[in-house]
Amino acid sequence: MSVRDRVRVKEVRTLSDDWYVLKKTTFDWQRADGTWQTQNRETYDRGNAAVILLYDPDRRTVILVRQFRYPAFVNGYDDLLIEAPAGLLDNAEPEERIRKETEEETGYRVREVTRIFDSFMSPGSVTERLTFFVARYSPDDRITEGGGVHDEGEDIEVIEPTIEAALAMIADGRILDAKTIMLIQYAALHLLR
Incomplete structure (x- = not known):
């Protein structure tokens, strides 16, 4: 049954x-x-979405973004949230959408993306299914400043910590976003050991 x-x-x-x-x-x-x-x-x-972690194995760095999230703010978080680039699919395929979202938010044009898994992030109340990706990047892949789409209210700062610094940000509470924690831990275990 x-x-x-x-x-x-x-x-x-x-x-x-x-x-x-x-x-x-x-x-x-x-x-x-x-x-x-x-x-x-x-x-x-709210529809399904995709998220990606860009990683540079030579420099052991990752690309993350900082932005204002009203729901986190009203729950007592008085800072910008540090996250991996992500976005709603808006009727596109996950890989197509994450490529566009990456460029909009970070300014990096990714070549090959690898789908690693899917996850329901809050299945008790939210229908969203999130597709997780990783992709290599280098400084030469940055084609714009990024920052998001102004007309959509995005005001995004791009940061580039080492994997060790990103793990420390999880440990000390500077990174609280679940999808980002999952991707950083994946990278530490499988990509940047």
């Missing part, structure tokens, strides 16, 4: 359709013991 056989959707209500879509769904769930239980869940649908 698949999970699809264990879910009976009764009602779906749209609560908000402004920035992204927030829905409240009432459904019946067939529990492991065979009984049915009515549950309610809210889901926030």
Whole structure:
């Protein structure tokens, strides 16, 4: 029996359709013991996305970005968030989108990208599935200053720490973004050992 056989959707209500879509769904769930239980869940649908870590194995550096994130701010984080470049797919294929997003945010034009895994980042409430990539870069690959798309409200600073400095930023709390932590740890284990 698949999970699809264990879910009976009764009602779906749209609560908000402004920035992204927030829905409240009432459904019946067939529990492991065979009984049915009515549950309610809210889901926030912002679409799927892609994220990338650029790494230079010769200099043992990575490219990260710093930007303002309102949800982190209202949860008490009074600094710019350090992240790996990322963006929503907007109906594009993940590899196509991450190439464009990398150039917009960092100014680097990547050649070969490697897809390493997919992950649901907050599956209890957010529908987003994130595709993770890594790509080699060199200083010669930078074709613009980056900084993001002004009309989309992006105001992005590009930083280039060593892998050791990035790991230290995770340890001391300067990097709190889950997708970035995952990519830096991947790089430390598999790319920049």
